[in-house]
Amino acid sequence: MTDTAVNTGEAVVFWICSVLAVAGALGMVLSRKAVHSALWIALTMINLAILYVANSAPFLGMVQVIVYTGAVMMLFLFVLMVVGVDSSDSLIETIKGQRLAALILGIGLAGLLVWGIANGLTETSTVGLDAANAADGGNVEGIAHLIFTKYLLAFELTSALLITAAMGAMVLAHREHWTSKATQKDLSVERFHRDEHPGNLPNPGVYARHNAVDTPALLPDGTPLEESIPAPVRARSDARPVDHADVREVHEITEGKGE
């Protein structure tokens, strides 16, 4: 690839990836659900990484994939899980006409920027990064050379920034326990005070013929125990009445009197 011009291969990559990136950005703005927005913007970021690589910035392309699509978007998805995945936007406008005004202003901004840049940059010549990348033996080496000489102070400051951000996030997300956590003993005492059946409920009746959850268990005196049937079945009144003839027959079989 020559320094000044963009060859056909890069043009093809540009047109594919730029269309996909814009599609991802539009999908992010237009989709109702926040999770869909997150996935759309992940598409945009991957395509931007490809464009970085095409712009002779392979290091930034990899950092883009690792930091943005890897770390930042996963963080977004984690927070979405905490906040609630189905929290979609309300369509009620709190300021009247705000949506339309924002749309018009945004399209105006896009037109202004795109028109200005497209007109302003037509005559510029491109130097290309091949010489700059080759000076230190590669793109990563060139960036490292700059970071650790010219931008050393800024680099040191970013470490302070990262530590501060991590501490700030920990402090903000930390929840203090004002009362001590309930122990197993506390939970057990509370369960017996609640005036309910403290242990497991009895199983439903399991006979030779009706091995089903809708058949109640029988108490020693032969009356059915309603609590042994799962509550949903009871609520639908789907419980099967006990067939005492069956019970007697099973009893006789176990006693060896039947056939």
Added chain:
Amino acid sequence: MNPSNYVVLSALLFSIGTIGVLVRRNAIVVFMSVELMLNAANLAFVAFARMNGNLDGQVVAFFVMVVAASEVVVGLAIILTIFRTRRSASIDEPNLLKY
């Protein structure tokens, strides 16, 4: 094709991000739009670095990524804290300072 097309693309993405910030109500989606704007600025930096033939633009884009990452961490923690107290991630809800 001219490398200035990259700058035009970045302007387009920036404008879409602006529309997203202005239109959406969900704080997390607004945050994503801000991320999109930062990415668009990064693309412009990378394209200008190539046009000018030195790596300073790429270094600046790298620093923007670092700052954006820490900004996301703190911002999402703030959104979580607000969600815990108000049970909502809508940016219209916190209006205690309105009047």
